[in-house]
Amino acid sequence: MENEACETDQNDNEDIIDVPVIVADEPGKLELDKAGYFVIVPDPERMLILAKHYSYDKELQRIIEGPDARSVYRIIINYGWASTLNHAAYLGQELARAEIAMKTGFDYFQG
Numbered sequence: 001m002e003n004e005a006c007e008t009d010q011n012d013n014e015d016i017i018d019v020p021v022i023v024a025d026e027p028g029k030l031e032l033d034k035a036g037y038f039v040i041v042p043d044p045e046r047m048l049i050l051a052k053h054y055s056y057d058k059e060l061q062r063i064i065e066g067p068d069a070r071s072v073y074r075i076i077i078n079y080g081w082a083s084t085l086n087h088a089a090y091l092g093q094e095l096a097r098a099e100i101a102m103k104t105g106f107d108y109f110q111g
Contacts, residue, residue: 033087035080036061040094040110042102049098051091053081069095 039052043065051064051072062081066072073092082088094110101108 031084031086032056033082033084035083035087038076038082038091038094040091040098040108042098042108044102044105047102049095049102051076051095069099 036053036055039054041050041052042048043050048065048067049069049072053061053064053076055061064072064075066075069092073088073095076082076091077088082091097111098108100106
């Protein structure tokens, strides 16, 4: 059985050799999402993450609340409040950071 696992690993490595490797560049200039921007706020007292959605004239559009990053970003994506992939990826990252900070008691600063 152990030999079978080794053979599988070797076959997997052979597959990797045959695919292109794309090297990621540093991110370029941030492109603003026409749908607006979000301010992420963990609320450890209520164990909720808030995503405050603003228009570019600084008018609060809505507040999304959820117990974890996943529930908040699903609402944002489902309603189309993040209209670019870059913005959606950034929000996922920031919401995850906010969730970790909230659960561990660390401070969160949106990056």
